[in-house]
Amino acid sequence: MFKEAHRKLYQWYQENGRHDLPWRQNSDAYRIWVSEIMLQQTQVKTVLERFYFPFLEKFPTLQALAEAHEDEVLKQWEGLGYYTRARNLHKTAQICRDALPQSVTELVALPGIGQSTAHAVAAFAYHTPVPIMDANVKRILYRVFGVKKANDRELWQLAYRLFDEERPFDYNQAMMDIGAMLCQAKQAACDRCPFNDICKATEDGPLLYPEKRAKKQVPVRLKHIVIHKHDGRYALRQRQTRFLNGLWGFMEHDEVQEAQHIGEIKHQYSHFHLHAKVYFSASMVEEEAAWYTKEEIEKLALSGADHKAFALLQESGL
Template sequence: MLSKAERRFQADLLEWGEENRREYPWRESDRTLYEVFIAEFFLTQTPADNVAAVYPKFLERFPTLDEISKASEDELIEAIEPLGFQNMRAGALKQISSARDHLPTEPESLMELPRVGQYVANATLCFTGDDRLPVLDRNVERVYSRVFRDTWPETEADQLTFTQRLVPDEARAYNLALLDFGALVCQTEPLCERCFANEYCVYFQESA
């Protein structure tokens, strides 16, 4: 059961997302599981615009896991180098492609892959198949901990449960809007004057 503020946030965020969604190549509706996974794998600790500059060229060169398995680690490092963490990322992709010819479609199985955590697994499946899964990163945590300051849990496990509860049936649209809202409005220095949640955001009400 959602509170009145939580229901309003859901509806307001979906409406905001329709008008303010950022456009990136991995968000195209016909992207495969592999293509979305590569994007989410690269987006960890890396700005989206940086990934956008590398992503199309990487997919052109390595369109499948099989092509990654055939490449040398040095080739992968060269392709990933502009993103940083290239040795770690290249090594993980080589391990994944050597062990599998396709990616699993369950979050628990994805999380068993090298360097794949809960966020990457959930985001990959949600943004590919609209699976009703929560995406919880630092930006999302910042949004929820402000808007729902009086009920936001302290432990990571409880935060994931809280986040899961708020994901509506329109999971893909909601989670994309949540990420964009954290990046464009509810930033480290929040743009509260542009925020749709002023009337019920606990952070804003306490700061006013």
């Protein structure tokens, strides 16, 4: 049904595709999986410039990742956010050790691997004939089929309708590039797009697809971060909460007494914005804490907000 559209797709991909992306240079399942997990919440440019290569240098194989301590993995993930991804990456490595499984069914059963990641690993590493699904592919599907709203199940149905089982690998690569280069969220270059003969959205305007969801107001949380110092060491605790689990941070108090104000920080999380006043205190802490020197703190995996608080401490010279 889409034979001619597929033919044009491959022609466009051959001439214009991003053939130099590093995860396209090899079909190593481990590397593809790491890139997929990093790319879930982070842009290609950021992943490429700051995180992908250092992570692989530190943990070059699945086995190396499995043998690492969770703290090392979190430290390496620092700055990427959404730390559950790092913990699940580590857990999955420990379950698999030698190699990731090949089938979508086995892959989805692993921690942190959803259907989209499973399809991406199966398709790119093992050349399994399954469609992939990321934000770019979704946008193309909405537009080509002229659908303004769809749930996951419906999107997968559309993905299989447009999919080319004869050239699954090229099809998936090309779809990602069309989404990134032509069919973008805020503009669509339909005149250059290989789908322009079949695309329903060209009739009334691609940007109407998918329907925009109203932006949620993100709440602001106020906090007091207190950096306690005793004997040249500073008090920290390792979070045991679901949010930022495993990351280290300075103490937080509802009320602050006898402490020196050293600055303020703002940090954005996906579900709230944090505004915190940061204090220095030479008093001991009542809760349980671990005490570290500044050099030791630099080696710990800190949350983004605690990094900013630490920078204020460094500036203060206290």
